Amino acid sequence: MIPILSSLQIAEADRYTIEHEPIAPIDLMERAAEAFIKCFTQKFKVSSPVYIFCGKGNNGGDGLAIGRLLQNYNYEIYVFILNQTGDSSEAFLINESRIKNTGLLLTYIKSEKKFPELHKEAIIVDALFGTGLNKPLKGLAEELVKYLNVQQATRVSVDIPSGLYADKPTRDLTFKAHHTITFQYPKLSFLFCENLEAIGEWYAVDIGLAKIIWPSNGVSHFFLERMDIERMLKPRKKFDHKGSFGHAFIHAGSKGKMGAAIMCTLACVRTGAGLITVHIPEGYTAVFNITVPEAMTEEYLGDESLNSKDLSKYNAFAFGPGIGTTANAKKKFLGLLSAVRAAAVFDADALNIISQEENDLTLLPADSIITPHPKEFERLAGVSSDWADRLQRQMDLSKKHHLYIILKGAYTCISTPQGKCYFNSTGNPGMAKGGSGDVLTGMVASFLAQGYHQEEASLLSVYLHGLSADIAVKKQSEQSLLATDIISTIGDAFREISAPAT
Helix, strand or coil: EEEEHHHHHHHHHHHHHHCCCCCCCHHHHHHHHHHHHHHHHCCCCCCEEEEEEECCCCHHHHHHHHHHHHHHCCCCCCEEEEEECCCCHHHHHHHHHHHHHHCCEEEEECCHHHHCCCCCCEEEEEEEECCCCCCCHHHHHHHHHHHHHCCCCEEEEEEECCCCCCCCCCCCCCCCCCCCEECCEEEEEHHHHHHHHHHHHEEEEECCCCCCCCHHHHHCCECCCHHHHHHHCCCCCCCCCHHHHCCEEEECCCCCHHHHHHHHHHHHHHCCCEEEEEECCCHHHHHHHHHHCCCCEEEECCCCCCCCCCCCCCCEEEECCCCCCHHHHHHHHHHHHCCCCCCEEEHHHHHHHHCCCCHHHHHHHHHHHHHHHHHHHHHHCCCCCHHHHHHHHHHHHHHHHHCEEECCCCCCCCCCCCCEEEEEECHHHCCCCCCCCHHHHHHHHHHHHHCCCCHHHHHHHHHHHHHHHHHHHHCCCCCCCHCCCCCHHHHHHHHHHHCCCC
């Protein structure tokens, strides 16, 4: 897993690497510049002139090193230094001296008159301010960033867009990058929709920072990688049988919403559960016999009391997809809930019913998994002021009620009762359609039935759900992608994870 570090932890990682490799700070900066250039040269043509704007701190030092080294790749380079008051960092001064020795002209910006004319073919490289920034842009820096943001040129940031904070909300002006090439680890602020306009597409490049054992160093946020999923998946053994992979119970569907139940069940089957019983309203067994013949059905009557139902034979439960929020739906769900004695996942209308019950999450068994979308989460946790507040509310709910919360989004966030957060790296905007969440719920139930721990089931499901969508979208498009397309490529996702990494 890739650790997601705060600005203080980033500085600690730098210091640790410098001390224990050992390596001089200026040489580490050189290595970072080389890693940036490797990514940059793969994405941008030599025919585009490059305008590098540097501050006088370490981010500016990065920019100067990048400018000097880019000359070796035959780019047309122009370097501008923001000549604001304040001391220059040692690394900046060393790189300033080095670049002068190459004969490359440096232009010092002392007023708006020095802002260069930029054409749309140009590439702007922002190396003004890095992760050490802790205050809003002011004065000439503010005016320069405003000017650069309205240019038609392609904008690229070094490590982090100037003005954006790594680990807290930014309400002030930021550089608006089309691309951000960040060093070693993604920043927490990269993973939230509020900051998309500042970050654009981001790429993390390896600069060789020492691999500290991060959980023991106060790091609680991580970015999922393929290798994490490879390690979690258990191979099937030759003499395994359907009983080896558990029995899932799915309470889903109502009049007009049986599609949710069908998709949830199909996903559960496709993800590998040994047996599945789907609990549905009276009159829908024929539909399931046709659409999901692998599943067993149990029908219930409209006014049937379910409080005494024996659920002891099931290994995992899924509640919510399409059950509705009527008085009868609520009565049945709460009646079943009292009999649950195994791992369970709650989604959709199950969460809406909980929110109607004064958000009483104590109704859910400890160590349950819930999978809200942002609006469902808002009903449970209240309205958030910004992304940091929303993340804190999620972590607080996980700890307080001992829940695993899968908050769905572009980088779906899984929080645990132990205070960890995992951000998913798979998926695409084509998933933003009805039914995608029902598929995820079925996958979670399947992994739980197979005996995976709640944390593992959450991570496996979210990653493979997104990967299945990424595979499916290649055959479809983001506009045409359906939830059933995701189900159809779950097998491809398993096969891709099992194949040797290239």
